[in-house]
Each structure stands twice: as C-alpha cells, then as structure tokens.
Amino acid sequence: xxxxxxxxxxxxxxxxxxxxxxxxxxxxxxxxxxxxxxxxxxxxxxxxxxxxxxxxxxxxxxxxxxxxxxxxxxxxxxxxxxxxxxxxxxxxxxxxxxxxxxxxxxxxxxxxxxxxxxxxxxxxxxxxxxxxxxxxxxxxxxxxxxxxxxxxxxxxxxxxxxxxxxxxxxxxxxxxxxxxxxxxxxxxxxxxxxxxxxxxxxxxxxxxxxxxxxxxxxxxxxxxxxxxxxxxxxxxxxxxxxxxxxxxxxxxxxxxxxxxxxxxxxxxxxxxxxxxxxxxxxxxxxxxxxxxxxxxxxxxxxxxxx
Ligand code: SF4
Numbered sequence: 001x002x003x004x005x006x007x008x009x010x011x012x013x014x015x016x017x018x019x020x021x022x023x024x025x026x027x028x029x030x031x032x033x034x035x036x037x038x039x040x041x042x043x044x045x046x047x048x049x050x051x052x053x054x055x056x057x058x059x060x061x062x063x064x065x066x067x068x069x070x071x072x073x074x075x076x077x078x079x080x081x082x083x084x085x086x087x088x089x090x091x092x093x094x095x096x097x098x099x100x101x102x103x104x105x106x107x108x109x110x111x112x113x114x115x116x117x118x119x120x121x122x123x124x125x126x127x128x129x130x131x132x133x134x135x136x137x138x139x140x141x142x143x144x145x146x147x148x149x150x151x152x153x154x155x156x157x158x159x160x161x162x163x164x165x166x167x168x169x170x171x172x173x174x175x176x177x178x179x180x181x182x183x184x185x186x187x188x189x190x191x192x193x194x195x196x197x198x199x200x201x202x203x204x205x206x207x208x209x210x211x212x213x214x215x216x217x218x219x220x221x222x223x224x225x226x227x228x229x230x231x232x233x234x235x236x237x238x239x240x241x242x243x244x245x246x247x248x249x250x251x252x253x254x255x256x257x258x259x260x261x262x263x264x265x266x267x268x269x270x271x272x273x274x275x276x277x278x279x280x281x282x283x284x285x286x287x288x289x290x291x292x293x294x295x296x297x298x299x300x301x302x303x304x305x306x
Pocket of ligand 1: 064089090091092117176177179263264265266
C-alpha cells in the first residue's frame with residue numbers, strides 16, 4: 001500500500017469514526033498506520049480498561065481475539081467490533097477451558113492463575129486473572145505456596161523465580177511463538193555490537209534469554225522504562241510494533257530490535273479491514289452472558305487483590 005493511499009484511508013477512518021461516535025483502541029503490536037489513527041494505544045488490559053471509560057457507541061478493537069473478548073467482558077453494554085476475525089492468538093488457543101476445568105477438578109485447593117492472554121471460556125474456569133505486568137503481585141498475594149498458571153510456561157517460570165512459590169505451568173509447554181523466537185545468541189551478538197546499550201525483554205521470552213537481559217517487563221513497563229529512565233540506547237526484545245511506537249513517541253532515544261519479531265496474527269488487521277468493519281459495523285464480538293459473568297469474576301479478583 002502506498003503512503004498516499006494509507007493517508008487517504010486514515011482520513012476516511014477518522015471521518016467515519018467521528019460520524020459514528022466510535023473510538024479506536026489499538027494494541028502496541030498493531031501496524032504503525034493503525035496506531036496513528038487510534039484514540040488510545042496500550043497493552044491488552046490498559047485497552048480493556050480504557051474501553052470502560054469511553055461514552056462512544058462503538059469500540060473498534062485492534063488487537064487479537066482474546067483482547068477483544070476481554071473488552072467485551074468488561075463492557076457488556078457496548079458494541080465491540082474487530083477489523084479481522086482471523087486475528088486469533090495461537091497461545092490463547094493452547095489453553096482450552098476443558099484443561100483448566102480438569103486441573104481444577106483434580107486439584108481443588110490449588111489456585112489457578114490465568115494469564116489475560118487466554119479465551120473468555122478458559123478465564124471462566126480459573127480463579128484469578130493476571131497480566132505480564134502484575135503476575136508477580138497476583139501470585140505473591142494468593143494464600144498458597146503452589147499455584148497453576150497458564151497458558152505461558154515462560155511467564156510461569158518468571159513468576160516462580162520472582163515469588164519463590166511453586167508455579168506450575170498449564171499446559172507444561174505453552175508458549176508465544178513471537179517471543180520464543182528470541183535466542184541467547186541474539187542477546188550475545190547485540191551485547192558485542194552495542195556495549196553501551198541496555199537490553200530489555202518480555203517475560204514471555206525463554207528463561208535463558210530472560211537471564212541474560214538487563215530488565216524484564218511487560219510492554220507497558222518497557223515503554224515506561226524507555227520514557228522515564230536515563231538510558232539513551234535500548235535494545236528491545238518484544239514484537240516490532242512496540243519498537244515502532246517507541247521510535248515514534250520518543251524520537252530523541254535509540255531503539256533497536258533484539259531481533260525483528262513479528263506477530264503475524266496482529267498484522268492481519270489493516271487499514272482496509274478497519275475501514276470495512278467500521279463502515280458496516282461487522283465482526284461484532286459477542287459472548288454468552290454466563291461465560292462473560294464468570295470470566296469477569298476472575299478479572300475482578302485480580303483487581304481486588306492488587
Ligand atoms: S504476540 Fe504472542 S501472545 Fe501476543 S497475540 Fe501474538 S502470538 Fe499471541
């Protein structure tokens with residue numbers, strides 16, 4: 001798509017969203033052209049929370065399926081639409097509701113912590129939700145020395161190291177393919193090439209990569225560090241969309257991808273699909289109220305214990 005074409009599409013989207021009293025919420029991993037027309041950019045929970053604050057009639061949620069579901073759980077009275085129904089997170093699919101139910105039935109006294117990167121149906125079976133930003137606090141505050149956590153096994157490892165509790169991953173090898181792509185060799189190579197830079201990575205990266213990094217944090221924590229620290233040169237180990245945002249919003253600093261990792265599913269949302277969904281109000285996200293109600297409890301418990 002040419003730049004001129006993008007600009008025209010962006011103008012059309014902005015006009016339409018004003019006419020329809022709609023807001024566009026975009027995840028940090030969305031393409032830059034979508035981030036540029038968004039009313040708010042953030043991580044999945046920031047976006048879902050932002051959705052509760054708006055009085056818009058329509059929320060266009062640019063992310064992947066579980067994020068739009070979370071927005072729908074927290075905003076049962078609003079119309080939530082997504083640009084592409086094919087933007088489905090492969091990691092969320094690794095934790096079906098039946099697996100959570102089965103683990104809970106066999107271990108009724110062990111709390112099940114569910115990462116926000118999961119389906120509503122799985123959240124409905126779990127005890128409490130968490131994000132990559134608050135997982136340590138959530139696990140620490142539970143009255144149990146052993147917890148289950150899914151679907152990301154690397155996040156479970158991270159929580160276990162930080163809390164000293166036993167954090168059992170469910171499934172045992174759940175992963176995000178985007179963050180799994182970062183290797184120790186990338187860290188070593190970048191250290192040699194840029195000895196003056198700091199290396200920050202996401203807790204969905206493999207333990208070996210986390211151990212070699214200078215800082216581990218969620219996308220919102222990485223962005224905060226990039227904005228508020230004195231570091232001038234930062235090597236970033238997460239999806240490329242966040243690095244593009246950092247470069248756009250903090251132009252005075254240097255951001256280098258640890259490796260160019262792309263989430264294909266996030267990139268299925270385009271300006272064209274956004275425009276079509278908004279124009280025809282298609283791809284509406286709807287959840288059975290009984291599922292939404294139970295999933296809401298897991299999210300509410302997370303908010304309550306923090
Ligand atoms: S980056 Fe990973 S967790 Fe996030 S949507 Fe893509 S596959 Fe799922």
